[in-house]
Amino acid sequence: MGETSKWVTLSITLTISAASAAISVYFWSNRKQADLNDKLITIKELQKSLNQSLEKCAAERQGRIRAQQDLRKAMLQPKTDKLETTYPMAPIGVVRSCFSTRNGTPRQPLVVPLARARLMFDTALVPPASLEGLEEYSHCWIVYVFHLNTDLDKLWKDPSRSKLKAKVRVPRLKGEKMGLFATRSPHRPCPIGLTVAKVESVQGNSILLSGVDLVDGTPVLDVKPYLPYCDSIEGATVPHWVKMDDLLTVASVDFSDEFFTTLTDCWAAIGKKSLYTSPEEFQILIKQVLSWDIRSVSQRTQVEEKYEKTKNDHVDNNEVHNIIYHLNLEGLDVAYRITPNTDVFVERVSLSSK
Amino acid sequence: MGETSKWVTLSITLTISAASAAISVYFWSNRKQADLNDKLITIKELQKSLNQSLEKCAAERQGRIRAQQDLRKAMLQPKTDKLETTYPMAPIGVVRSCFSTRNGTPRQPLVVPLARARLMFDTALVPPASLEGLEEYSHCWIVYVFHLNTDLDKLWKDPSRSKLKAKVRVPRLKGEKMGLFATRSPHRPCPIGLTVAKVESVQGNSILLSGVDLVDGTPVLDVKPYLPYCDSIEGATVPHWVKMDDLLTVASVDFSDEFFTTLTDCWAAIGKKSLYTSPEEFQILIKQVLSWDIRSVSQRTQVEEKYEKTKNDHVDNNEVHNIIYHLNLEGLDVAYRITPNTDVFVERVSLSSK
Numbered sequence: 062m063g064e065t066s067k068w069v070t071l072s073i074t075l076t077i078s079a080a081s082a083a084i085s086v087y088f089w090s091n092r093k094q095a096d097l098n099d100k101l102i103t104i105k106e107l108q109k110s111l112n113q114s115l116e117k118c119a120a121e122r123q124g125r126i127r128a129q130q131d132l133r134k135a136m137l138q139p140k141t142d143k144l145e146t147t148y149p150m151a152p153i154g155v156v157r158s159c160f161s162t163r164n165g166t167p168r169q170p171l172v173v174p175l176a177r178a179r180l181m182f183d184t185a186l187v188p189p190a191s192l193e194g195l196e197e198y199s200h201c202w203i204v205y206v207f208h209l210n211t212d213l214d215k216l217w218k219d220p221s222r223s224k225l226k227a228k229v230r231v232p233r234l235k236g237e238k239m240g241l242f243a244t245r246s247p248h249r250p251c252p253i254g255l256t257v258a259k260v261e262s263v264q265g266n267s268i269l270l271s272g273v274d275l276v277d278g279t280p281v282l283d284v285k286p287y288l289p290y291c292d293s294i295e296g297a298t299v300p301h302w303v304k305m306d307d308l309l310t311v312a313s314v315d316f317s318d319e320f321f322t323t324l325t326d327c328w329a330a331i332g333k334k335s336l337y338t339s340p341e342e343f344q345i346l347i348k349q350v351l352s353w354d355i356r357s358v359s360q361r362t363q364v365e366e367k368y369e370k371t372k373n374d375h376v377d378n379n380e381v382h383n384i385i386y387h388l389n390l391e392g393l394d395v396a397y398r399i400t401p402n403t404d405v406f407v408e409r410v411s412l413s414s415k
Numbered sequence: 416m417g418e419t420s421k422w423v424t425l426s427i428t429l430t431i432s433a434a435s436a437a438i439s440v441y442f443w444s445n446r447k448q449a450d451l452n453d454k455l456i457t458i459k460e461l462q463k464s465l466n467q468s469l470e471k472c473a474a475e476r477q478g479r480i481r482a483q484q485d486l487r488k489a490m491l492q493p494k495t496d497k498l499e500t501t502y503p504m505a506p507i508g509v510v511r512s513c514f515s516t517r518n519g520t521p522r523q524p525l526v527v528p529l530a531r532a533r534l535m536f537d538t539a540l541v542p543p544a545s546l547e548g549l550e551e552y553s554h555c556w557i558v559y560v561f562h563l564n565t566d567l568d569k570l571w572k573d574p575s576r577s578k579l580k581a582k583v584r585v586p587r588l589k590g591e592k593m594g595l596f597a598t599r600s601p602h603r604p605c606p607i608g609l610t611v612a613k614v615e616s617v618q619g620n621s622i623l624l625s626g627v628d629l630v631d632g633t634p635v636l637d638v639k640p641y642l643p644y645c646d647s648i649e650g651a652t653v654p655h656w657v658k659m660d661d662l663l664t665v666a667s668v669d670f671s672d673e674f675f676t677t678l679t680d681c682w683a684a685i686g687k688k689s690l691y692t693s694p695e696e697f698q699i700l701i702k703q704v705l706s707w708d709i710r711s712v713s714q715r716t717q718v719e720e721k722y723e724k725t726k727n728d729h730v731d732n733n734e735v736h737n738i739i740y741h742l743n744l745e746g747l748d749v750a751y752r753i754t755p756n757t758d759v760f761v762e763r764v765s766l767s768s769k
Contacts, residue, residue, distance in 0.1 A: 065419045072426020079433025093451060100454045107461040114468040121475035128482035146634070148560055149501040149570050150605045169645055186604050187596075190581040194597030197654035204558070204607055206502055216503050227544040242541070242638050243548030245645075250540050251504045251636040253558055255609070257648060280500070282605045284596050288657070291523055291599075293647040294611060299640070300551035 152206065152280035154182035154267075159336055159346065160276050161389040161413070163209060165355045170257045171272035172353065175346045177336040178258070178273040180281060182266040189266045196263040200287035201270075205254045206280045207247035216252070225250060232358070233302045243300075254279075257287055269336075309354040311403040316344070323409040327393050330412055335391055347388075347395055351405045356386060368401045389413050506560065506634035508536035513690055513700065514630050515743040515767070517563060519709045523662060524611045525626035526707065529700045531690040532612070532627040534635060536620040543620050550617040554641035555624075560634045561606035570606070579604060586712070588656045597654075608633075611641055623690075663708040665757040670698070677763040681747050684766055689745055701742075701749055705759050710740060722755045743767050 158178035160166040167173050180203070182192070195201065207213075215223050228238035229246045241249060258270035268284065321344065328340045337343045354361065364384065385408065388395040394413040398406045512532035514520040521527050534557070536546070549555060561567075569577050582592035583600045595603055612624040622638070675698065682694045691697045708715065718738065739762065742749040748767040752760045 065422060068419065068423050068426060072422065072429060075426065075430040076433055079430055079437055083433055083437040093448060097451045097454060100451060100458060104454060104458055104461060107458060107465060111461055111465045111468060114465055114472055118468055118472040118475055121472055121479055125475050125479035125482055128479055147503040147505045148606075148634075148636075149503050150607070151501045151570075153604045171648070186577075188581045191594045192596050193582065193594035194585075194654065194656075195594060198597070198657075199650070199652040200648055202609060204605070204609065216505075223540075227542045228547065240545045240547035240549060242546050243552070243640055245639055245642065249637055250507045251558070252502075253504070253607075253637050255556060255558065255639060257646065280502075282502075283603060283607050285599055285609060286597055286653070286657075287648060287651050288599065288653060289648070289651045292611065293649075293651065294525070294554055294641060294643070295647075296553070297641050297643045297647065298553040299642060300548065302548075303640075303642070 150206075150282050151186070152183075152282055153186045153284075154180050154281040156203075156205070156273070156275045156277065156279040156281060157181055157336075158273055158275050158277040158279070159391050160273075161392055163276050164357075165350055165388040165390070166276045167274040167350075167353065170274045171259065172274075173346075173349045174259075174272050175342070175349050176271065176273045177261070177346075178270050178275055178277075179336060180268040180270060180284065182268075184266045187266055192263050192266070192268065195268065195284070195286060196260055198260055198286040200257050201260050201268075202283075202285040202287060202292075203254075203256050203258060203270075203275065203281060204283040204285070205256070205275065206282060207249075207252035207254050208278070208280050209276070210247055210252050212248070213252060223250070231302050233304060239302070253282065309403075311352060311354050311399065311405050314348045314351050314405040314407065316348075316407045317409065320344075320407055320409055323411065324393075327410050327412055331391055331393060337391075343390075346390065347407060350388065350390070351395075351397060351407065354399070354403060355388065356399070360386075364401065504560075504636050505540070506537075506636055507540045507638075508534050508635040510557075510559070510627075510629045510631065510633040510635060511535055511690075512627055512629050512631040512633070513745050514627075515746055517630050518711075519704055519742040519744065520630045521628040521662075521704075521707065524628045525613065526628075526662060527700075527703045528613075528626050529696070529703050530625065530627045531615070531700075532624050532629055532631075533690060534622040534624060534638065536622075538620045541620055546617050546620070546622065549622065549638070549640060550614055552614055552640040554611050555614050555622075556637075556639040556641060556646075557608075557610050557612060557624075557629065557635055558637040558639070559608045559610070559629065560636060561601035561603075561608050562632065562634050563630070564601055564606050566602070567606060577604070585656050593656070607636065663757075665706060665708050665753065665759050667757075668702050668705050668759040668761065670702075670761045671763065674698075674761055674763055677765065678747075681764050681766055685745055685747060691745075697744075697747075700744065701761060704742065704744070705749075705751060705761065708753070708757060709742065710753070714740075718753075718755065 156178050157180075158166075159176055160178075167176060212224065215225070225241075225248065227241060229241050229244055229248065230236055231239045231244065245255075247254065256274055258275075259272045261269040261271050263269075321340070324340045324344060328335075328343075332340075335343065337346065356364075383398065385396050385398060388397065392413050394411050396408045396411070398408065400406075510532050511534075512520075513530055514532075521530060566578065569579070579595075579602065581595060583595050583598055583602065584590055585593045585598065599609075601608065610628055612629075613626045615623040615625050617623075675694070678694045678698060682689075682697075686694075689697070691700065710718075737752065739750050739752060742751065746767050748765050750762045750765070752762065754760075
């Protein structure tokens with residue numbers, strides 16, 4: 062082969078080599094490109110995940126902030142006098158009353174002078190020192206919660222969903238209604254009760270009261286001394302449809318022959334915890350409580366209707382005379398009858414099952 | 416040039432071309448590699464961001480869950496009447512009073528007969544029908560919140576951290592203290608105030624009252640009719656260290672010559688919103704309010720000391736006579752002087768800056 066062939070061979074070899082190299086590099090870089098594409102796809106996916114995560118983060122954050130705002134609102138220290146603020150009132154004590162149930166609990170303070178209650182205070186909230194001097198007043202106010210209201214849970218619900226009745230029946234208007242704020246009905250937006258009682262004594266972290274009209278277990282928000290020059294208003298007037306004699310007195314109260322025996326039998330069980338010093342004193346309480354017709358309006362009406370019916374039918378009205386009513390004082394069940402003439406006969410006392 | 420040269424040239428050209436191509440591809444793929452490296456870095460950063468975001472997400476989620484749990488606890492409906500139960504009381508209205516600040520607000524109801532306030536009710540909670548009949552009573556109770564207590568936030572805190580003082584100073588005992596429940600001090604576990612007022616009229620969802628001792632902005636929890644046979648106790652007694660004359664009357668109240676002009680000047684600004692029908696009526700209010708020495712104990716003591724000092728030093732006591740006191744009624748600043756003999760001179764009225 063001549064020099065020409067050598068050069069040709071050499072050139073062709075170089076060309077093929079170069080071409081091969083180029084092709085290799087090409088394929089290599091294609092793979093790199095594919096690799097790159099993969100990476101680009103990965104990047105796209107990562108970015109998508111990141112965006113989703115950031116969105117979720119933002120949503121959780123919003124949820125957290127909203128929950129914290131609601132919490133702050135629920136716990137908020139009021140800085141304005143806006144009506145949206147709610148004040149959480151924690152009772153300072155509870156009433157331990159001779160009246161175990163609402164039935165029989167007077168509807169007015171002081172009308173049952175021997176009606177006693179002991180206001181038991183939470184020592185953490187009411188150290189005994191804070192009561193010093195209160196016994197020097199003859200009377201005090203008790204600010205309490207109408208805790209037996211069946212709709213009490215409304216306090217924790219949205220006020221716009223309240224089913225509070227704007228008007229309530231007034232007995233003396235024969236079923237006609239008046240605005241609730243023109244009454245002392247327990248069913249009010251804020252179920253706060255106000256009553257007065259006679260201060261008997263202060264012992265440690267409890268106050269002994271008399272003339273109470275509170276049922277056992279009543280939560281107490283506050284106690285204030287009664288100041289006649291502030292609280293007793295001469296010449297204050299009320300509408301004609303409000304009268305004190307909503308309380309009906311009975312004609313007489315008598316006790317059966319075995320009554321006192323049943324009472325002394327029970328006294329062993331309750332004597333120690335009783336607010337009364339003797340069964341004799343307890344009997345006076347019973348007499349005072351039953352001096353008012355404590356039956357409900359419907360009970361009274363039922364009896365009156367039955368009585369009218371038996372009179373008209375000339376039928377023996379024993380049934381009317383023999384309805385036994387019950388009154389629960391200090392856990393003792395007092396059974397009594399009451400005639401249409403409102404003569405009360407107290408039959409017996411027994412330990413209440415409640 | 417012969418054929419050899421042509422081949423050589425061709426070969427060299429091809430070789431150079433191939434080499435160039437290879438070199439280009441090489442550099443191109445290098446850039447791609449760099450690109451790829453960049454992408455790899457980007458991927459690393461994205462993964463890092465994603466991890467951070469996921470962590471943050473988890474943290475926000477935890478925070479949200481915790482806040483929601485706390486919220487549920489705060490809103491939990493209580494099922495028992497344990498003392499731990501807290502009753503959230505939402506005000507039903509707010510007092511719009513002639514007394515813009517505590518200074519000057521009477522400490523007893525009814526002692527300033529012309530002191531007026533309008534009880535504005537939240538119509539959602541207190542529909543106008545609920546007030547029907549209230550105007551037929553001469554007086555009513557207002558149960559309110561001592562919203563200006565500086566420790567009001569204790570209601571939302573752990574009660575064991577309360578710094579409530581068990582005993583408070585009683586003025587008539589010259590600094591000696593009595594239990595807080597033997598007083599009507601605002602600083603009580605439940606900051607609930609009780610006062611009475613005369614019912615002037617009921618208009619829609621507001622009540623106009625007179626003889627008030629409430630400051631503007633007071634949140635109202637309840638309104639109850641005043642029932643003399645329940646609320647007015649004959650023969651109620653108080654300790655010797657409680658006396659009505661804690662209120663000190665002044666010797667006289669007079670007005671400067673230009674007083675009425677300054678009042679009529681201001682009347683244009685407040686007249687429309689005023690609880691009073693004329694500047695003349697407003698002047699009577701001022702006279703009634705300033706008939707009681709409304710200065711604080713320390714202000715009075717300061718002046719007494721200065722007066723004693725100037726008397727002893729035989730120095731002209733103009734300084735004592737010339738202290739200007741201020742009273743804010745319905746946003747009007749009433750400037751007055753009071754001599755050591757408690758003769759009051761009302762200088763002028765101006766629009767209050769507050």
